[in-house]
Amino acid sequence: MKRTLIGVSLLCIGTATFLTACSSKQNVGVSQTTGWDYNDPRLGGFDVANYPGQQTGPGLTFVEGGRFTMGQTEEDLTVERNNIPRTVSVSSFYMDETEVANIHYREYIYWMYRSYGSDYPEVIAKALPDTTCWRKALSYNEPLVQYYFRHAAYNYYPVVGVNWNQANEFAKWRSDRVNEYILIKNGFLKKNATQVNEDIFDSETYTNGQYDGTPGRNRKRDLDPQGSGKRNMRYSDGYLLPNYRLPTEAEWEYAAVANIGNNPERETGRRRGEEVITDRNVYPWGDAYTTRYGIRNSYQGQFLGNFKRGKGDAMGLAGGLNDNADIPAPIYSYQPNSYGLYNMAGNVSEWVLDTYRPYTSDVNDFRPFRGNVYNTYKRIAEDNQLDEKDSLGHLSTRILTDEEVMAKEIFDGNTADLRNYQDGDSASQYTYNYGMNTLINNDSKIYKGASWNDRAYWMSPGTRRFMQAKQSSSTVGFRCVMDRLGSPNGRNDERAGNYFGKKGGRPPRK
Template structure:
């Protein structure tokens, strides 16, 4: 007992000698000064209050968006809808992860013959921290996934993957690609070997924080797992329109580089949520390589209130993001991509979608908050949502309600759906040729410099 008391006394003396607070309460100090970092391609939406809902005649008679004053906190929002090029980065990362895992597993099975360049990296060969080394050795992955197919080893991301079948380096490499990655022989034609997109799945875990906060139980009881197919449903260009020739869009819209800067479509709400998780992981993985202990706030879908506030661009009582009640400028130029007249889709300059950064941005610097593609939000839809939700950061999360609100209208919609207060919905597992998304990220703190 005397030894324990002596140790405590020595610890107090050492702490007192090293501290220069003179015994005053000064709080815990951080080693470095923190400041918010604006993500690339995003703009800061300042928090504030606004009048949400229909402020003029509800011509559709939906009666589901009465006016009321609400307040939202500041957040970052993508300047444009997520493009094909940006979403491809997600798809390619998932694809390459699967390919490298298959190659490494075969290399281990075959004793590395013909696949030496793609074998797993041993923990000792990597530049990992002691924590990462222990997690890999004890649990098979840095994030502690006990079902990791990499068997406690690191994938080799340095060696380039060869996709040209005429350049395959070995028979073993060809075996992996043909039997594990490409579509089955019976599904191919004209000698075309394509990646089996059904295998491109992204698995992630998340904590159901709302359920955990409202219910008792162990933390593990509220950890959820999702496995999501990530490839867009390109058939939407055919299925959405009967008796219409849209095969070129079906074949080329996501695949061809000509459409890289166009908004991605054929994405369900579930896939959009998975993309947000991956984007967060991508940034945090980079910070880990820099040995930084900080993590970024989650990228996510905007709530319905956040979306409407951002679309208004700080303008009160505005019908459209540009403020005026008309869809054309004083020179007769259309201000958005939509369906102006019956059967005439192209009079506004585009038959289908347009580049994500087209037309003029609103006063927050956001492009195409009206038209081009409708956008998923994180809010569940029902007619009483406006009445049920809070007036402070309103959002209705209901995992049992598969109807999710979409906003902004699209290239195939009439002007009514472009209004900033118009509500619509789609089912969370559905994908459409006219629905895309953009992401947001929380701004930490309340002091917004220069605003």
């Protein structure tokens, strides 16, 4: 009896120790919910990665999010009142240091020729920039039509003549190429320079099992006891990056204003930061109301951006050119702002993701955006499996039906296309009558910032203009962003939230 009691006591102690270990150590290899080991094929093989944190994609720089006053805070010279100031919050993200350059877009066109040129020449024609955007009835711009996009002299000048639809397609292509190279570099795939048509790598077809390519020597082991032994990488493995895309208007404006440069108590490795902003920038470079370099040295008086000082004055006088550029300048010209972003004012205006509406006070105050159109993958009705990829190697999508949207009971509105939500739809007080009373419809897209051919007024980040998504211009280019996943301060060795030592708790292990 005594031995039995001792045995029961030891069992109780062991059970208590097990439960304590689960709750206090929070071992990444053991489920805090069930106590089962992760990554053990003998226990079902639930695969959990030891995630090191999001890596910075090519060309990107980190933009820490936060609160700011979005909208036109300077004098509204056009009296349009189409960007009413309001306080919003923007999540952290990554943004291209520079505009997309001619050489970057030519790489895209080259890849399209190599992959689709033989069988789908119309795909290449659809992707090419409109080099005739330089033509003006009373200007001689034929050299720019012929050479600006193609000649090596302009390799690192911002690409222009790209419409909103083309910019989005470029971002999708770029996402696939970056993820493909990540898989190749880590040995999950082998290089394949001959892929064409439906056999090209696409991130979504790969993660959904419709692209295998040539497996590399490090292909992931499938821990599922009923699996095939090896498998493709998943987003849950932590290697694949989120998609590149156009920035929302709020993201672009937030990054351009760069109020972080006006915080004298920013967080460092030794101390926490404070919520202090001494001033709001008028221009991205931070000087209150000047467009010239102000420090007393050899650069004093030089223009800080590429813009048009006045009518007929594109670059100043010979021997002392004010901005040293008559058309767009190379993408690393002029001084970056406090986030390290170049040419957020001047050089070229830039497409953003939003659909244009003149009344802006109705947007959400967290990650504001107008332009949502909710899509889903097409599926086979009989078994609900994904449709086969199309002839270009992409998964087919469709817009959600009104019935599907209403069944969710969580979306605003009762339709999947919310571009005109509460501003142009049947329930709103506004109608635009495109082509009759206005030039506004659901394909009106916003572009931000001044160009080489604009006055300084447009360099204030709160200004906004619009064109149709299918239109392009010699003054409009674009840059891409990527969502930040995880801690908003950009540090991969920290988790979101505040922690206060052992007494206040601690973040879960990676």
